[in-house]
Amino acid sequence: MYDLVVLGGGSGGLGVATAAAQFGAKVALIEKNELGGECTHSACVPSKALIEAARMVHAVRSADRYGIRVAPPEVDFSAVMARVRAVVDEFAGSGNGDSLRANGVDVFRGAPAFEAYDTVLLDGKTRIHGQRFVIATGSRAAVPKIPGLAEVGHLDHVSLWNLTELPKALVVIGAGPSGIEFAQAFARLGSKVTVLADSDQILPREDREVSDRVQARLSADGIEFHTGVEVTKAAKRDGQTVCSWRKRVGGATGEASGSHLLIATGRLANVEGLNLEVVGVHADPEHGIEVDEYLLTRSSRIYAIGDVLQKHDFTHAAEREAAVVFQNAVLRLSKKIDYSALPWATFVDPEVATVGLTEAAALEQHPDVRVFRANYDELDRARIDGRTEGFAKVMATPAGKILGATVVGEQASLILQEFVVAMENGLTLGDLAATIHTYPTYSGMAQKLANQFAATRHEGSLVQTALKWFLGFNKPRAESENGTEHVGSEVEPSVAAGGHSDNHGH
Ligand SMILES: Cc1cc2nc3c(=O)[nH]c(=O)nc-3n(C[C@H](O)[C@H](O)[C@H](O)COP(=O)(O)OP(=O)(O)OC[C@H]3O[C@@H](n4cnc5c(N)ncnc54)[C@H](O)[C@@H]3O)c2cc1C
Numbered sequence: 063m064y065d066l067v068v069l070g071g072g073s074g075g076l077g078v079a080t081a082a083a084q085f086g087a088k089v090a091l092i093e094k095n096e097l098g099g100e101c102t103h104s105a106c107v108p109s110k111a112l113i114e115a116a117r118m119v120h121a122v123r124s125a126d127r128y129g130i131r132v133a134p135p136e137v138d139f140s141a142v143m144a145r146v147r148a149v150v151d152e153f154a155g156s157g158n159g160d161s162l163r164a165n166g167v168d169v170f171r172g173a174p175a176f177e178a179y180d181t182v183l184l185d186g187k188t189r190i191h192g193q194r195f196v197i198a199t200g201s202r203a204a205v206p207k208i209p210g211l212a213e214v215g216h217l218d219h220v221s222l223w224n225l226t227e228l229p230k231a232l233v234v235i236g237a238g239p240s241g242i243e244f245a246q247a248f249a250r251l252g253s254k255v256t257v258l259a260d261s262d263q264i265l266p267r268e269d270r271e272v273s274d275r276v277q278a279r280l281s282a283d284g285i286e287f288h289t290g291v292e293v294t295k296a297a298k299r300d301g302q303t304v305c306s307w308r309k310r311v312g313g314a315t316g317e318a319s320g321s322h323l324l325i326a327t328g329r330l331a332n333v334e335g336l337n338l339e340v341v342g343v344h345a346d347p348e349h350g351i352e353v354d355e356y357l358l359t360r361s362s363r364i365y366a367i368g369d370v371l372q373k374h375d376f377t378h379a380a381e382r383e384a385a386v387v388f389q390n391a392v393l394r395l396s397k398k399i400d401y402s403a404l405p406w407a408t409f410v411d412p413e414v415a416t417v418g419l420t421e422a423a424a425l426e427q428h429p430d431v432r433v434f435r436a437n438y439d440e441l442d443r444a445r446i447d448g449r450t451e452g453f454a455k456v457m458a459t460p461a462g463k464i465l466g467a468t469v470v471g472e473q474a475s476l477i478l479q480e481f482v483v484a485m486e487n488g489l490t491l492g493d494l495a496a497t498i499h500t501y502p503t504y505s506g507m508a509q510k511l512a513n514q515f516a517a518t519r520h521e522g523s524l525v526q527t528a529l530k531w532f533l534g535f536n537k538p539r540a541e542s543e544n545g546t547e548h549v550g551s552e553v554e555p556s557v558a559a560g561g562h563s564d565n566h567g568h
């Protein structure tokens with residue numbers, strides 16, 4: 063009888079199994095395919111390795127801007143993919159089961175099915191008994207029902223990694239993070255890319271403003287977009303895959319053709335074959351496994367985490383859920399999952415990173431919300447580097463409690479992380495404003511927004527009024543040539559002067 067039996071050895075399953083074993087629990091982990099899960103083998107790791115290669119090509123092509131003359135780069139696609147696979151192998155090697163076994167986890171290979179609330183049957187042969195179970199079987203690509211699709215064939219994020227030649231022309235169906243990251247990477251490597259999506263904006267989870275900004279940039283790079291469309295048919299013509307589409311509004315029609323077709327239209331939970339009905343666990347592939355805020359299913363011994371929930375498909379979400387379930391299933395605490403400070407990033411250029419409420423949601427839910435924003439061309443380090451495209455905004459209560467933030471631009475995910483730390487630890491924008499930020503770095507963006515908040519706190523305050531009256535502060539100051547009042551620091555003039563503010567508050 064194991065203390066804990068984990069089904070699935072990906073980001074979530076490995077996390078909870080290792081933590082439980084390190085704590086001294088007797089743990090079994092059952093993996094149907096390869097340890098490491100999707101993130102390692104077909105998702106985060108290879109896609110970010112490909113994106114980095116594409117970023118290199120782009121950097122070489124843009125070197126001229128910095129006074130460096132180089133010949134146009136030549137992409138050796140098979141070498142690019144060989145490196146991607148080598149990176150994956152390196153990661154996969156470290157998850158080959160040895161470290162799990164070293165931590166005391168018994169690793170089983172095969173397909174498990176529940177036989178009773180305390181037993182799973184492995185490959186119809188071996189019974190494994192447990193006190194508690196965690197289902198962490200992840201998800202797979204959802205294939206849309208498009209007439210002709212099965213006949214023409216398509217790539218997904220798994221088969222993609224077997225490509226040895228760069229697609230001349232790639233049609234991508236889906237404009238979520240997967241579709242958009244791949245679209246830009248392939249376009250930069252030299253493919254002609256067309257994106258088709260039924261959502262009326264790319265990156266549908268983001269603010270409209272964010273999606274429009276990214277789409278404008280990607281369009282300028284040569285990617286063609288058709289959003290708000292239904293793909294009505296896929297067919298082969300002259301060796302090309304041709305996708306017919308029709309606009310949902312207005313009914314305009316068109317075709318997109320390519321040497322290759324990539325499907326990136328969302329996910330389905332891996333719940334089949336687990337025999338969940340026997341233990342009363344509610345699940346279906348589209349909606350995932352139903353859990354409560356303790357990540358407990360309808361069975362009091364069975365928890366579920368990660369993509370199989372179909373809630374927040376991110377590795378770091380699976381890891382947080384693993385930590386919560388470790389506390390509940392192993393330590394027998396009652397820890398609730400809290401997603402309010404869950405960040406996510408889409409690794410395109412300009413990078414997009416978001417946490418908490420979007421601006422629209424914050425305005426709807428908090429009528430007194432204040433929105434602070436700044437553009438990258440106001441940030442010293444961005445100006446120095448010539449990477450001035452993008453903006454950042456943070457939504458906060460009048461007291462400075464952060465409700466959400468979005469950053470679009472260079473190092474967006476790192477800038478955002480400062481807001482995430484603040485949100486998780488109850489720090490306010492005032493606390494961030496009072497923190498020293500290294501100069502000149504992109505962290506200056508967080509400082510800039512926090513300083514705008516601090517300036518609003520000074521406005522009309524008792525101290526400011528007293529200083530005005532007794533010391534004659536806040537006299538008009540001469541503006542410098544370029545209209546800003548200082549150079550060489552991210553400190554907002556408004557903080558020092560106590561008067562003017564860039565605040566775009568509502
Ligand atoms: C192209 C792409 C790029 C991505 N990039 C990022 C990124 O940059 N950052 C990010 O945070 N997230 C990213 N994600 C999402 C991320 O990959 C997933 O959220 C994460 O892998 C989920 O972890 P998991 O443990 O739930 O599932 P997985 O890691 O998929 O693990 C599930 C495991 O269960 C096994 N399994 C399946 N069925 C069974 C069964 N019946 N019995 C036993 N074992 C089973 C599987 O073989 C697998 O090993 C990306 C996804 C895609 C598609």
Ligand SMILES: NC(=O)c1ccc[n+]([C@@H]2O[C@H](COP(=O)([O-])OP(=O)(O)OC[C@H]3O[C@@H](n4cnc5c(N)ncnc54)[C@H](O)[C@@H]3O)[C@@H](O)[C@H]2O)c1
Binds near residue numbers: 238239292293376408
């Ligand atoms: N950087 C990251 O963290 C990262 C990167 C990639 C994927 N992911 C995760 O993986 C998950 C899946 O990503 P995804 O991009 O595949 O899915 P998604 O659900 O985020 O986006 C799906 C896209 O496909 C479109 N679509 C769906 N069905 C369609 C159809 N029949 N015809 C035309 N368009 C259709 C949708 O309109 C949308 O644009 C995401 O939820 C994300 O959490 C994360």
